[in-house]
Amino acid sequence: MDSEIAANRSSIFDYKSVKEIYHEIQEVYLRDHRPWVIGYSGGKDSTTALQLIWYAILDLPEEQRQKKIYVISSDTLVETPVIIDYINDSLEKINEVAIQSKMPFEAVKLTPIISESFWVNLIGRGYPAPSKTFRWCTDRLKIKTADRFIIDRVTQYGEVVVVLGVRKSESATRAQVMNLHKIKDSVLSRHSRFPQAFVYTPIEDFSVDDVWSYLLQTPSPWGNNNRDLLALYKSAQAGECPLVVDDTTPSCGNSRFGCWVCTVVTKDKAMEALIDNGEEWLEPLLDFRNYLAETQIPDKKHLFREYKRMNGKVQYNRDGSGNIIRGPYKLEFCKELLTSLLQAQIQIRKNGPNPEFNLILPEELHEIRRMWQMNRGDWQDSLPEIYKEAIGEDLDWVKDDLGMFTSNEDNLMDQICANHDVPLKLVKKLLEAERQVQGMSRRSSIYSKIDDILSEEWRSEEEFTKKNISNLPAEV
Structure with missing residues (x-):
């Protein structure tokens, strides 16, 4: 009944008060012993969901706040620096205030395993930049990281409730998917892949105006300023890049916050807007992203990519054109990409707010070096030299004790x-x-x-x- 009313009203607050929403959350929380896992991206929707839940649980007597609530945020390791700084600060505050207030919340930042990170796949394995037809990044960087956490909690507790800040009004497709998995006579839905996980969407009937109305009228319980979040949106004119937990949840697109290196979209409008609004130190990231996007131009692919697929076979387009479906980036181009990335890192450290900011982690560099040597025939062991030339110093490189071939043999x-x-x-x-x-x-x-x-x-x-x-x- 509520959803039918919501469909015909402009605002959820026309027929449901904030207190009633809190009461529903409390009922769901106290109904069983399943822990909650809240997806938090730092954007307006996930912030609204988390804030509603926080105030609802805060209204409960302390002895009833026993069930664990995990707040998970996926860091793809290629998030826009401005956004990841905001998220890291928020997670730290959430944990501090939760302890002080004796609340059952625990914020956890999730990252992909190093062997599956963006740079290890792109520069190490030579995966071409993600596109609409080959979006290999979402599953590896977002879905799998959230999946591992959910599976671990299921193993520990038996069942869990995953809480998502998603809204039906975002799109007709989103509404259709949400309705498809709904459990009859329940506010919960079935998880699309895990039978031991349920999904709760407390803001599913909110409009975008409802979201901002609530955030601007209700202070953040963990000490953030929601007007700073509004300013961030205004400066980037962006939508929210959601915590992705399955293939039905869209990742980023158009002018959304998300990975600064994303080439799925034609232009990174959010990054361009941030730069136009005073964040000029981000320009090296936009330049690198645009450089990467050029490798997707059909007439230029032969310059960057092998003519064979990763399995060593040659494959043609099925359209009868006779065009080859190109494989991974050539090793020499991967070396160029790494050099450009390290040069961008130097500029970000010099002109940005954090002089120690890493665009690529040392662990990723070690893994890329190993892959180049073992899988791509880089007997010259060129990565340490590339790093030293770009950065001006050495990392603590692992000495070869596995009998790797060297430049002499090469x-x-x-x-x-x-x-x-x-x-x-x-x-x-x-x-x-x-x-x-x-x-x-x-x-x-x-x-x-x-x-x-x-x-x-x-x-x-x-x-x-x-x-x-x-x-x-x-x-x-």
Whole structure:
């Protein structure tokens, strides 16, 4: 009944008071022993949901505030610096005030595992910049990080309630998805993937005006100034990048706060607006993002990307055009990207508010170095030199104790392969496969690895194109 009324009224407050909303939250909270996991992105919607819940629980007697409430925020490690600073400050305040007020809240910042981070995938593995047709980032950077936390809590408690600050009025698709998973005669919904998790959306019937009306009339209980949040939105003219917990929840797009490096959108209007409104120190990030976006221009892809896919095969578009579907970024271009990123980091540290700000973490650099050496034939071990040239100092690099090949072997092998007209990358890959099973008592896997390597396309792009130009198949 409430949702029907909401659909016909401009504001939820026309038919439901804030006290009634608090009462509903209290009823849901006290109904069972399932802990709550609140998705908090620092934006207006998630802030409204968290603030409503905080005041509702605060009204309960202390002895009834026993059920744990986790406040999780996903840091993709490529968040806009202005936003991540705001979120970090908010999480710190939430934990401080929760302890002082004897509230059951605990704020936790989630990050992707290093081997799945944005830079490890982009610069390490060579994944092309995300696009509308290949948005590999959302699952790895947001969904999986939230999933791991939810699964851990399910393992610990048996069941959980995930609280999201999402609204039906955001879009018809959002409303349809929310209604699809609704449990009959309940304010809870089924989680789209985890049967032991339920979803509660306390602001689902709020309009955007309701959100701002509540935030500007009700002070933040953990000490933030909600007018600062409004100013942040005005300066970026942005929407909110939600905590993404499944594939049905859209990630960022158009002029939304989110990852500063996002190339899914044509232009980063939020970043441009921040710069226009006085945050000029962010310009190196916008320049890098635009540089990355250029690699998606069809006529330029051959400059940046391998003509083979990651499995070593060549694949054509299904449209019959004869165009190759290009693979990962070339290693040399990945080196250029890393150099540009480190140079941007120097500028951000120099001109921004934090002289120690990292665009890329040391742990990511170590992982990229390992990948280049083991998977991409970088026997020159070029990453430490790239870092030293850009930053002017060394990291505490791991000394090779695994018998990695070096630049001496690289130079020698280059000469030998050239003399015998054998692809250098093929020999490197075969030797690396052998090195990885060296010393093992069971070596049966080496034969299938060698088979896979030899079945890859080892001709140069020019040789391959010349051979196949007269008889292009629809797909290889």
